[in-house]
Amino acid sequence: MEDVVLSTTQAPQSNSRLQHWLVPSIRDSALGESLMKKMRRNGFTLVELLVVIAIIGVLVGLLLPAVQAAREAARRMSCSNNFKQIGLALHNYHSAYNKLPAQKGGTNNANDGSLGGNQLRLGWLPTILPFIEQQGLWEQISHPLAINTDGTLRTTPWPGMGPAPWRTDYTPWITELAALRCPSDPGTGLPALGRTNYAACQGDAVEYGEVGAWSGSNPLVMNSGYAEQIRISGRGMFVARQYTGFRDVLDGLSNTIAAGEIATDLGDRDIRTAPIDGPGSAVLRDNPSWARDNDKIDPERPQFWRAGENLTTDNAAGDGTRASWARGFHWADGEMQHSGMNTILSPNSETVSRTTADSTWGMYPPSSRHQGGVHVLMGDGAVKFITDSIEAGNSRAHTVYKDHNPGNAGTQSPYGLWGALGTKANKETVSFDSL
Structure with a gap:
């Protein structure tokens, strides 16, 4: 006890x-x-710790795709909003001038090459800058500029409306604007100048689509033969070196694409952003699917070109400029490769240059980094998302051009619903309820 x-x-x-x-x-x-x-007991056992880690891993695996999807949805919405602002700018421009901006406009003065004149090569985007809250940049472009990109002063100022749009020593051309970029596109920096993800729709035909009714150089002059050609093949809302207006859109603004989204190049030989050197006019205009039919695309990686194929971005001997000849690399350049698109091949299909240059027509469908399709801006300012699987007719049918059957200006598009959306005056009414 x-x-x-x-x-x-x-x-x-x-x-x-x-x-x-x-x-x-x-x-x-x-x-x-x-x-x-x-x-x-002072803590977890090893088994309990492993169980907790496994549970956390499962939760992360379940939540991460949802977070990524939410972020992409936000980026896609931001891209759509950018496009809506561009659409509003086009309408305000049209209200001010009773016409749309020219795709390939600018200066055309004799001997202005010595001053860096642009020879009617400016695209549709520079002239809408005041309507997207970029008045400061527009003032630099529209007036003579006496300074280079490196800060050095020029003895002879750059002329008003600027030099050729590929000049890297002219500050406005290398300026990148958030209003012209899709947040889903990661492309940035050299060899591009200022990039753009938005391109003017030039219809479903290609003949003379790079020159319009003009020929020669320094200065360019009107060519009656070219004018007749482009009268037939200039079927889009934008026509090279020619002003168009809403009055020309007989199919209705809500039925006609004004512009489309394009992905910019990442240097990875992507078929959508690095155009392949094409076979020439006659072959490509008669078979838009030339590249696919001739096994130019890597069968194991169908989003990329085969190794060894020549692309417009491949540098030729002594030519260091070709690296910038990729989609969306010159925001101010009116060449189709840089700021244009057509509705021949379906969205996110391959890009093909007619020859080995960037200053020519080709197969330039819209493209994007969004899943499954692209944004397009309609003539009425609405933004629509078009899927890659849109009905696009016969991609091996020849394009519409003069002296070929069919070769009339109002001929129905051979590229189905997709082609019809890209043409402005073919009496084809489209309902988006069917998309």
């Missing part, structure tokens, strides 16, 4: 001592066993 009394007057100093002094009846009971186990 004295031993028991003694145990209550001395405080135990550790778990083991506590266990020793516990009353035997308590220590040996189920309650005592549970109590002792709790006193011996």
Whole structure:
């Protein structure tokens, strides 16, 4: 009995001592066993830790795609909003001047090459700058500029409306505008100048689509033969070196594409952004699917060209400029390769230059970094998302051009619903409920 009394007057100093002094009846009971186990545990067991880690891994695996999808949805919405602002700018421009901006306009003065004149090569985007809150940049372009990109002063200033749009020593041409970029497109930096993800729609035909009704150089002059050609093949809302207006869109503004989205090149030989050197006019205009039919595309990686195929971005001997001849690399350049698109091949299909240059027509469908399709801007300012699987007729049918059957200006598009959306006056009414 004295031993028991003694145990209550001395405080135990550790778990083991506590266990020793516990009353035997308590220590040996189920309650005592549970109590002792709790006193011996100081943390997780290895199995428990692995289970927790596995649960966290599963949760991350489930949530990460949802987070990425939410971010892409936000980027896609931002891209759509950019396009809506461009559409609003086009309408404000048309309200001010009763016409749309020219795709390939600018200066055409004799001997202005010595001053860096642009020879009617500016695209549709520079002249809408004041309507997208870029008045400062527009002032630099529209007035003579006496400074180079490196800060040095020029003895002879750059002329108003700027030099050729590929000049890297003219600050406005290398300026990149967030309003012209899709947030889903990661392309940035050299060899591009300022990039753009938005391109003017030039219809579903290609003949003389790069020169319009003009020929020669320094200065260019009107060519009646070219004018007759482009009267038939200039079927889009924008026509090279020619002003158009809403009055010309007989199919209705809500039924006609004004512009489309384009992905910019990442230097990875992507068929959508690095055009392949084409076979010449006669072959390509009569078979838009020439590249696919001649196995130019890598069968194991169908988004890329085969190794060894010549692209317009491949540098020729002594020619360091070709690296910038990729989609969307010159935001101010009116060449179709840089800021134009057509509705012949379906969205996100291959790009093909007629020859080895960037100053020519070709197969230039819209493209994007969004999943499954592209944004297009309709003539009424609405932005629609067109899927890659849109009905696009026969991609091996020849394009519409003069002296070929069919060769009339109002001929129905051979490229189905997709082609019809790109033409402005073919009496083809389209309902988006069917898309």
